[in-house]
Amino acid sequence: MNTLRATALLIAVFLLLPAAALAGQEGPEAAGExxxxxxxxxxxLALQNNRDLRVQRLNPVIAGTFEQIERGAFDTELFAEAQYAEERASEIARSTGTQFAVEGSDTAAVAGVRRFLPTGTTLEGSVEQSRSISNRAPEQQLARVGLSVTQALLRGFGPAVNLVAVRQAELGTVASRYQLRGFTEALLAEAEIAYWNFVLAREQIAIFESSLAVSRQQRDEIELRIEVGLLPEVEAAAARAEVARREQALITARSLLEERRLRLLRLLNPAPEDGYEQRITATTEPRMKAEPVRDLAERLQLAEKMRPDLNEARLLLQQQRLETVATRNGLLPRLDFFITLGKTGYADSFSGSFRELDGNTYDLQTGLRLSHFIGNREAEARHLAAKTSRQQAQESLDNLRQLVRLDVRLALNELERARQQIAASAVTRALQEETLAAEKERFEVGASTALLVSQAQRDLLASQIVEVEAIVNYRTALVNLYLAEGSLLERRGILLGS
Structure with missing residues (x-):
């Protein structure tokens, strides 16, 4: 798959899709042997199939539920209550001293709605109906329609304080998305670096195999010369030891390749249990044009804007500021204004009591309600803790901002080092090739030994390894730079779903 096609596929990835939506995606094993x-x-594949990412993808969904939980405090509440009471007793008339029986029953029911508003206002409307029956008085039915308004005047007044929990939950949801972004970027960087480490191990094996073939050829030539008497027997030991060293190095390199294959497959999440048997062939060449990076100021500004951990720290600071709003309000006394208005109807029947509601009977109650704790130590302590936490969040943000700038500078420094190492290691490798060729020529005319030729071969091998390491190090340093500035997702054409 070419780069343009692969990039187009990456743009289509939405990380916040439910895991079930991705369940039908083919895993790494679907491509064949x-x-x-x-x-x-x-x-x-890492973004589609990685199990760790599937777990993290659910966190913003969970965080979003806390918004609804906090908004639930402003939902309208329906309430109702019904009760029945019955009495049978004996009383004595004070005027005549005669004892008589008293029997009666009372039935009452009330229903209504109640709602708390962000302004600190509690509204309540209710309908009541009661019935009283007694052998000492005629039946009486009472109906009442009432409206009650309670307004906080000090503590709990206004949307600024009553919506603190909602705003904090909203910030928590946004913070969880930044956490997901940071995890996704780290996963993407880990997958790319694992890929380049796999490529490096593959390149090292190719170098070791080529070096081993050369060492064996050199050993065979030396042994042939010993047989015909052109070289002494002692020359064979160095050549044979060099072959043994190459074989040892090749064994280690193959083991390293297998380890990196397994680690890469883990990131790609093979679906079946035996998915780790999947073989991998890397098709992207590590070599690329390495150019110096001179826009440090722009990259620092980009990191200030894009780093997910920095944005999350800013949200935490906003949450702490909101907390101080709530705790500062908690220092105030509780002073509520209330007013209750009702219309009442009396009759000897249920329907009649409601018809009488348009009469001139009513009840009205209004006033102020005050309460305050002397000393108010709990509120004082909460406010002090909130102010200290806010200061701590500010200090943490300033510290993180400094660390982010350091991360970018260190990543840029490593990228420049890797870039310069590519050219320097290429020159070293070319010179080692010339040195080996010259040492072989001297050996051919008897002016050198097999040991010196083996040493020259080892030096060439080391320079070849260093050269390919420099190329792969540049690739990984570039990924780490994008990770440090928080732009890896955008540079890979990946969009986060909302």
Whole structure:
């Protein structure tokens, strides 16, 4: 798959889709016995199939539920109550001293709605109906329609304080998205670096295999010369030891390649249990044009804007500021204004009591309600803790901002080092090739020994390894720079769903 096609696929990835939506995606094992992967395809598969990411993807959904929980405090409440009471007793008339029986029953029911508003206002409307029956008085039915308004005047007054929990929950949801973004960027960087480490191990094996073939050829030539008497027997030991060293190095390199294959497959999440048997072929060449980076100021500004941990720290500071709003309000006394208005109807029947509601009977109650704790130590302590936490959040933000700038500078420094190492290691490798060729020529005319030729071969091998390491190090340093400035997702054409 070419780069343009792979990038187009990456743009289509929405990380906040439910895991079930991705369940039908094919895993790495679907490509056949050998899986051919470019670095773009590795990123795509990691974002689609990685199990750790599937777990993290659910966090914003969970965080979003807390918004609804906090908004639930302003939902309209329906309430109702019904009760029945019955009495049978004996009383004595004070005027005549005669004892008589008293029997009666009372039935009452009330229903209504109640709602608390962000302004600190509690509204309540209710309808009541009661019935009283007694052998000492005629039946009486009472109906009442009432409206009650309670307004906080000091503590709990206004949307600024009553919506603190809602605003904090909203910030928590946004923070969880930044956490997901940071995790996704780290996963993407880990997948790309794992890919380049796999490529490096593959390149090292190719170098070791080529070096081993050369060492064996050199050993065979020396042994042939010993047989015909052109060289002494002692020359064979160095050549044979060099072959043994190459074989040892090749064994280690193959083991390293297997380890990196397994680690890469873990990131790509093979679906079946035996998915780790999948073979991998890397199709993207590590060599690329390495140019110096001179826009440090722009990258620092980009990191200030894009780093998810920095944005999350800013949200935490906003949450702490909101907390101080709530705790400062908690220092105030509780002073509520209330007013209750009702219309009442009396009759000897249920329907009649409601018809009488348009009469001139009513009840009105209004006043102020005050309460305050002397000393108010709990509120004072909460406010002090909130102010200290806010200061701590500010200090943490300033410290993190400094660390982010350091991360970018260190990443840029490592990228420049890797870039310069590419050219320097290429020159070293070319010179080592010339040195080996010259040492072989001297050996051919008897002016050198097999040991010196072996040493020259080892030096060439080391320079070849260093050269390919420099190329791969540049690739990984570039990924780490994008990670440090928080732009890796955008540079890979990946969009986060909302």
């Amino acid at each position: 050998v899986l051919e992967l470019s670095v773009e395809e590795v990123a795509l």
